[in-house]
Amino acid sequence: MTKKIVAIWAQDEEGVIGKDNRLPWYLPAELQHFKETTLNHAILMGRVTFDGMGRRLLPQRETLILTRNADENMDGVNIFNNIESVLDWYQSQDKNLYVIGGKQIFQAFEPYLDEVIVTQIHARVEGDTYFPEDFDLSLFETVSSKFYAKDEKNPYDFTIQYRKRKEV
Template sequence: MLIAIWAQDKNGLIGKNNRLPWHLPNDLRFFKETTINHTLVMGRKTFEGMGGRPLPNRQTIVLTRDKDYQAENVMIMHSLDEVLSYDQANKGKTFIAGGSAIYTEFMPYCKKIYRTFIEDRFEGDAYFPEVSWNKWQLTERKQGPKDEKNPYRYYFETYERAES
């Protein structure tokens, strides 16, 4: 099952220079706990922005148009269809983890969304693509604890694709 996972600010901002524009340890923990032992799909720039190493205990797929691209300990794929075939054969959870172009390409195929919504505004250069929210049903919204390490008001939201 394809699942989109991301964090965004009030304006839909998701990145700055291929990194997160905020520091929110509770969101990083949520991401880890949600995706552990599953597959992550991300574009090359997102992968390289994370240091060019796969996250522990997750199968990482790097999607790139560059047929010569190589990276250790990850699967390299070059098309949406390759990832969709992998997901069908895998029968597990496949998380779409960015960046913007990857989300745009995969959102029509996602069945679930995990979004961390941060009630603040940041500066950056990457935004989440427009979502047809009428096709999604909010099934859970939980406010995250605000403290000295997590200084923003934020919510963990889960959406399921609405039946048409």
């Protein structure tokens, strides 16, 4: 398997990705997809996103935090202060790198992404953080998508799209 850098996120119909530094919905089927996709790989996020997760490490994933704070230190986490050091780390190992947020991290890594996996939630929810408007999804072609219907555990319909960077 060839390793790759992949952005993975969920958004509502208006591009909402967060509220109060947390996900503004609870979709167990989408969370299961996220877990299965990222398991045994590395996940990269900003410190604010990590704080929003209660600084909880996700099992069986290597956690990378990109922060401007050079003094940041967290047990069980790889801390980076710039994009170049993250990319150097990525080149030196064999895992996929999943970029999981937040907004500034998605923007910073757009030029380096091989793929994106976006969950489009078919609803409008209240939020205060939006996926970057200037992120150019037209650089990626949809290779597959899967629709999930709402049910007793998942309050919204959603579609997961798998997109690969177009050949130049």
